[in-house]
Amino acid sequence: MNGKDSTDNVLERLAALEHEQWAHWTRHMLDNLYPENIERWKRQVETPYEELTEKEKDSDREWASKILSIVDPKNLELWKCQICGSWKIKGEKHCRRCYWNHEEDSR
Numbered sequence: 212m213n214g215k216d217s218t219d220n221v222l223e224r225l226a227a228l229e230h231e232q233w234a235h236w237t238r239h240m241l242d243n244l245y246p247e248n249i250e251r252w253k254r255q256v257e258t259p260y261e262e263l264t265e266k267e268k269d270s271d272r273e274w275a276s277k278i279l280s281i282v283d284p285k286n287l288e289l290w291k292c293q294i295c296g297s298w299k300i301k302g303e304k305h306c307r308r309c310y311w312n313h314e315e316d317s318r
Contacts, residue, residue: 224281232274 240252255267263271291298295309 221281225278228274228277228281232277 255263260268260271292309297309
């Protein structure tokens, strides 16, 4: 398998995992649309990861560990967005958080 095939395979596996995560969350949300949950979710959406409770972080860690089972973290180069401070993978053109164009960063 050449590098391109390997990259395409990893991309497809990650995309399938992303869909699984989205479907899991959507099912959970649709089954639990109660005012107290909606208020909690609104709070969580506005809370940086570092300020979440350990229980909330554990939920994110569960999905992050699934990513690590697909991707070798030694092969990832992470860079901080100069605008919002969130992390991005080297070579990405846009920050997913603030949508800043990083074309100049990848030179």
